[in-house]
Amino acid sequence: MSIAHGIKQLGVLGAGQMGTGIAFVSALRAKVPVLLHDASQDQLTKSLTFIDKLLSKDISKGRLTSSEASEAKDRIQIVDSLHALRDVDMVIEAVSENLELKRRVFRGFREVLKEEAILATNTSSISITKIAASVIPEGKSAASEEGQKAAGRVVGLHFFNPVPVMKLVELISAVQTSKDILDRSRAFAEACGKEVATSQDVPGFVSNALLMPFINEAIMCLEKGVATRDDIDKTFRLGMAHPMGPLQLADFIGLDTCLSIQQTLYTGTSDSKYRPSVLLERMVDAQWLGRKSGRGFYEYNDN
Numbered sequence: 458m459s460i461a462h463g464i465k466q467l468g469v470l471g472a473g474q475m476g477t478g479i480a481f482v483s484a485l486r487a488k489v490p491v492l493l494h495d496a497s498q499d500q501l502t503k504s505l506t507f508i509d510k511l512l513s514k515d516i517s518k519g520r521l522t523s524s525e526a527s528e529a530k531d532r533i534q535i536v537d538s539l540h541a542l543r544d545v546d547m548v549i550e551a552v553s554e555n556l557e558l559k560r561r562v563f564r565g566f567r568e569v570l571k572e573e574a575i576l577a578t579n580t581s582s583i584s585i586t587k588i589a590a591s592v593i594p595e596g597k598s599a600a601s602e603e604g605q606k607a608a609g610r611v612v613g614l615h616f617f618n619p620v621p622v623m624k625l626v627e628l629i630s631a632v633q634t635s636k637d638i639l640d641r642s643r644a645f646a647e648a649c650g651k652e653v654a655t656s657q658d659v660p661g662f663v664s665n666a667l668l669m670p671f672i673n674e675a676i677m678c679l680e681k682g683v684a685t686r687d688d689i690d691k692t693f694r695l696g697m698a699h700p701m702g703p704l705q706l707a708d709f710i711g712l713d714t715c716l717s718i719q720q721t722l723y724t725g726t727s728d729s730k731y732r733p734s735v736l737l738e739r740m741v742d743a744q745w746l747g748r749k750s751g752r753g754f755y756e757y758n759d760n
Contacts, residue, residue, distance in 0.1 A: 460640045460641060460643070460644040461641075461644065462487075462547075462641045462642075462644035462645035462648055463546060463641060464487070464489055464546045464547045464575075464641075464645050464648075465489070465490075465546050466489065466490050466491075466492065466544065466545045466546055467480075467483050467487075467489045467490070467491045467492070467545060467546070467547050467548070467549065468491075468492045468493075468494070468542035468545035468547070468548035468549070468570075469483070469491055469492070469493045469494070469548070469549050469551060470494050470495070470539070470542070470548060470549070470550045470551065470552060470562060471494075471495055471550065471551035471552040471579075472493055472494070472495035472497070472500045472501050472503075472504035473495075473500060473504075473551065474618060474619070474749075475551040475579055475616060475618060475620060476493065476495070476504070476549075476551035476579075477493075477504040477507055477508060477620075478616065478618070478619055478620025478621055479549055479551060479579065479616055479620055480493045480504070480508070480533055481508055481511055481529075481533075481620065481621055482616075482620055482621055482649045482650060482651075483649055484529045484530070484532035484533050485512075485521075485529040486648065486649045486650040487645065487648040487649045487650075488529075488532065489532065489648075490532045490534070491532055491533045491534065492534050492536045492541060492542055492545060493533055493534070493535055493536065494535075494536050494537070494538070494539060494541065494542060501535050505533075505535070508530065508533065509530070511621055512526040512529060512530060513526075539565050539566075539569050540569055542569065542570060543569050543570055543571065544571060545570065545574055546573075546574055546575065547574060547575040547576075547577060547642075547645065548566060548570060548574060548575070548576060548577065549577045549578070549579055549614060550562050550563070550566075550576075550577065550578045550579060550580075551579040553717075554580060554581060554582065554583065554714055554717040554718060554721075555717070556583050556584075556587060556588075556721075559578060559580065559583060559588050559591075560587075560588065560591040563576060563578075563588055563589075563591045563592050563611070564591055564592065566592065567591075567592040567594065567607065572606075572607075573610075574610070575610055575612065575638055575641060575642060576592060576610050576611045576612070577611075577612050577613070577614040577642060578611070578612075578613055578614070579614060579615060579616055580613060580615065581615055581661075581662075581664070581665050581714075581718060582660060582661045582662070582665050582669075582717070582718040582721040582722065583721055584631075584658055584660070584725070585611060585612065585613040585629050585630070585631035585634070585658045586631040586632045586633065586658050588611055588631070589608040589609075589611035589631040589632075589633045589634065590608060590633075592607045592608055592610075592611060593607050593608055594607060599633075605633065608631065608633035608634075609633050609634055609635035609638060610634075610635065610638050611631055611633065611634060611638075612628070612629070612630065612631070612634050612638050612639060612642045613627070613628065613629030613630070613631070613658070613662070614626055614627075614628060614629075614642055614645075614646060615627035615628075615629065615662065615664065616651070617664075618709070618710065624650075624651060624652050625651060625652055625653075625654060626646040626649070626651040626652070626653050626654075627653075627654055627655075627656055627662055627663065627664055628642060628643055628646065628653050628654070628655045628656070629655070629656050629657070629658050629662055630655075630657075630658065631658055632658065659725075660721055660722045660724075660725030660726055661718060661721065661722050661725075665718050665722070666722065669715060669718050669719050669722060669731075670719075670722070670730060670731060671703060672703045672704075672706065672707045672710075672715055673715075673719055673731075673733060673734050673737065675689050675693075675702075675703035675704055675707075676703075676704070676707065676734040676736050676737050677734045677736075679704065679736065679754075680734055680735065680736040686704055686754055686755075689702060689703065689704055690702020690703065690704050690705050704754040704755075705754070705755060707737075707747065707753065707754065708747030708748050708753035708754050708755055708757075709747065709748055710747070711746050711747050711748075711749055712737060712740050712741050712745065712746045712747050712753050713741050713746050715737065716733055716737050716738060716741045719731060719732075719733040719737070720733060740753065740754075
């Protein structure tokens with residue numbers, strides 16, 4: 458028997474690449490009205506332009522009719538404040554990969570959103586349990602009924618980039634997450650057309666606990682002169698049938714994001730195998746962040 462997700466209106470906080478993609482599939486596939494908020498008006502403008510581009514591409518390839526595309530776009534509404542999300546049934550946070558920032562965001566959710574709303578984070582590495590603890594009402598203990606109920610509605614929904622293309626969502630339960638919240642979150646991800654894999658709340662979860670050390674080792678090979686950039690990537694494209702090499706993939710993810718996740722793994726486990734490459738740190742210092750900045754391990758002319 459399938460579980461109804463019960464999401465009649467979704468809030469998405471963060472209109473970057475991930476938040477835009479989540480808003481897009483939620484409106485198009487799950488057919489849920491979406492309220493999209495970002496502190497940057499410029500980012501919101503870019504988000505709407507990108508959504509228009511995605512819909513036009515789907516129309517040109519015969520995947521959507523013009524009316525279906527128009528209906529999907531009409532389901533996405535830009536809002537200018539967090540307070541505008543007060544009545545949503547679920548909110549998905551897609552801000553930068555920083556624990557203190559996410560804690561502030563979730564304390565804001567606690568203050569503004571209705572008590573029964575699902576509070577989901579798209580974090581790719583940070584502890585869902587730590588984020589959940591931040592929504593416990595002030596003056597209430599974690600063991601109190603109010604504390605358990607508040608923290609119990611926080612869940613990890615890790616969409617993959619680019620969201621409209623990638624088929625997977627990683628579902629992560631905090632120690633506190635209730636079964637109902639977990640089941641409804643899975644049902645919502647499936648309504649967005651995604652397959653769901655579950656992970657325990659460990660640093661990096663399944664995906665990045667495996668992927669980021671792989672990328673980091675590739676960067677160390679480059680740093681040590683074991684092989685050139687092109688030969689490292691060619692080895693994995695042609696020898697292991699990867700769609701792109703690890704250095705190109707790092708550029709696509711964003712080197713700042715890779716570093717942040719690697720630091721989370723290193724701090725969370727105290728295991729030296731997760732120590733970030735010095736070259737990765739220096740490239741982030743230089744603001745060579747990959748595709749989004751125009752330069753990373755490769756150079757890009759589309760910025």
